[in-house]
Amino acid sequence: MSTETRKFDAGWWNNFLDTTENLTKTSVIKDCISREETAAMQQYMLEIIAELARLRTNSFGYRIYIEGRELSHAEMLQFFDVPPKENEDIAQWAERAFGDKKFGLIINQGERFNQQLSKLIADKLKPLIEKTGVPTEGIIFTLFVGNYDSTPLGIHLDMPGKSVIHFHLGPGDKTMYTWNNDEYLKLVGEARHNNKDLDKYLPYANKFPFEEGDLYFMPEDTYHIGTQKGLSMAIACWMYNRSNFDFATRLQDLVAESYLRKKSGNLKPDNNPLDNPAGLDKTLDLFEIPSDLEQLPFKDLLKEIYTDLRYSLHSNAGYRTSPFAREKTTPLTPDDVVELEQPYKILYKNALNGEKLHLFVRGAKIELNKEECIKGFIDEINKGIPVTVRELCAKLDPEWDTEIGDHLVSLIEKHNGVRIIKKG
Numbered sequence: 001m002s003t004e005t006r007k008f009d010a011g012w013w014n015n016f017l018d019t020t021e022n023l024t025k026t027s028v029i030k031d032c033i034s035r036e037e038t039a040a041m042q043q044y045m046l047e048i049i050a051e052l053a054r055l056r057t058n059s060f061g062y063r064i065y066i067e068g069r070e071l072s073h074a075e076m077l078q079f080f081d082v083p084p085k086e087n088e089d090i091a092q093w094a095e096r097a098f099g100d101k102k103f104g105l106i107i108n109q110g111e112r113f114n115q116q117l118s119k120l121i122a123d124k125l126k127p128l129i130e131k132t133g134v135p136t137e138g139i140i141f142t143l144f145v146g147n148y149d150s151t152p153l154g155i156h157l158d159m160p161g162k163s164v165i166h167f168h169l170g171p172g173d174k175t176m177y178t179w180n181n182d183e184y185l186k187l188v189g190e191a192r193h194n195n196k197d198l199d200k201y202l203p204y205a206n207k208f209p210f211e212e213g214d215l216y217f218m219p220e221d222t223y224h225i226g227t228q229k230g231l232s233m234a235i236a237c238w239m240y241n242r243s244n245f246d247f248a249t250r251l252q253d254l255v256a257e258s259y260l261r262k263k264s265g266n267l268k269p270d271n272n273p274l275d276n277p278a279g280l281d282k283t284l285d286l287f288e289i290p291s292d293l294e295q296l297p298f299k300d301l302l303k304e305i306y307t308d309l310r311y312s313l314h315s316n317a318g319y320r321t322s323p324f325a326r327e328k329t330t331p332l333t334p335d336d337v338v339e340l341e342q343p344y345k346i347l348y349k350n351a352l353n354g355e356k357l358h359l360f361v362r363g364a365k366i367e368l369n370k371e372e373c374i375k376g377f378i379d380e381i382n383k384g385i386p387v388t389v390r391e392l393c394a395k396l397d398p399e400w401d402t403e404i405g406d407h408l409v410s411l412i413e414k415h416n417g418v419r420i421i422k423k424g
Contacts, residue, residue: 008032008124013131020217023132023163026178028208029215037120038169038212042233044117045143045169046084046093049105051113053083061108061142065152066101091171094147094231104146110235111141111319115416119341121167121237122317126343129318136247137240138313138320147172147231154196155179155188155225161242163220170212172230177205179223198225240320251302254309259289292353304352308365315347315360322363322415329410330420334390334402337421338381338409346378346417361417373397377408381418388423 012032020027033041052062056077064071064079071079084093094103111118121141155177158164168174179201187204188195195201210216212232218224220241242250263286270279293304316322330336340346347360350370357374359366368374376395380387393405412418 008127010127010131013128016128016217017131020219023217024219026176026206026208026218026222027216028210029217030210031213032215033167033169033213035213041117041120041167041169041235042090044114044120045110045145045233045235046088046090048107048110048113048117048143049093049145050083050085052107053080056080060112061106063106065104065106065146065148066098068102068148068152070152090145090233091231102146102148104148104152105143107143109140109321110143111139112321112323115323115341117235118319118323119343121235122319122343125165125237126317134310134313134318135239135241137242137250137309138316139237139239139318140320141235141237144234144236145232146228148228150196150198150227151225153225154194155184155192155198155201155223156194157192157221157223158238159242160246161220162238162240164216164218164239165237166216166218167235167237168210168212168214168216169233169235172228172232173209173211174226174228174232174234175207175209176216176218176224176226177202177207178218179205181221181223184223192223198227248302251305251309254305255287255301258305258308259287261286261288290351290353292351292355307349308358308360311347311349311358311360312363312365315345316363317343319363325364326414326416329413330422332389332406332409332420333423334388334393335423336389337386337423338389338392338418339386339421340381340384340418341416342384344417345382346412348375348378359412361412361415364415366411366415371397374408377405381412386421 016029017023019025019029052060058073058076062076064076079097082093082097088096111121125139166176177198183204184201185192187201191197208216267283272279289301293301296304312322313320341362344362349358350356351358351367355370357368357370359368359378373396377392380392380395389405389409392409393402396405396408409418409420413420
């Protein structure tokens, strides 16, 4: 779908930072997305809903609420049977799937599913990220769809350290209410979590109405609730900058995600002497940590994990999650054209042992043997200029088989780092 993008350039984001007082003040920016573009974004979101219906999953934080009640996975199955059809708009699908019921859909990790939508958002955010830096734990976006009167979660606080840029796609309007945290806590006491007694606390709230094509910003750690009349869709981009403690916990989780092998089977009582930790050996063997990292002090291991995280985020325009790898790649001929998927970059660094080269493609880490010519190969792609497979392979060792170059291109395409333009 062709869209006329209204540029979110550096000057526009400077004004945004002024308005939000450097991301500390809740604000509405009016009329910054064209109607043609909101229509395209609505369509991309419907394609994501259709894909989740095909997968028949409630993974990725996918939730459906009917009349304010969250459905179980079993109850969601009936809606998987009525996915949005091609060229069906949100009103047509909502009527067919939900009739006159009040409903709400929430989908996390929206950046993983539709590459056109992810690119569109990444292009818009790029000048802002260049000014403020990539959030410590990256960016995810959540998709909101529904005609509910108020957010099914009630008055709530999002996870600590998450500020949000909300692109409102309409067609219906929305109003966000926020509270001064100290005042709100005095009012509600222990009932502060997911409080649904909106009418009681609305007189104490700050009101922020917005409509299709507007942008809403809210800093982290703000109590809020959204209300609306009619059907609307939105994309909420969350910037993760949590506390040192939370981030330390995340780094430990990344050690497990990166190197801990899953294995079933229960333990037996350890009858070794108390000073003998041999009973732990088989458990520790599940950590398949590379030899160059295995002997590092714990804090130095976390520094390596952190470095990998930063490379991952910076290769993926700041997105916290990677797109799904392609199931099939394009058969290549020397005259086929390879083009970088912008605004993303393919990044690389030498492994700690100096023997391997680590590529980062759309957040995915790929380990190769360290060969300097591969860096030149990647540098050529990163120029962002279309280049033939033949020209790319010329950057590699002339003694190598041409199939090696084809394999590298296919590996990068598999992880959505380039697109292939067939020639003949």
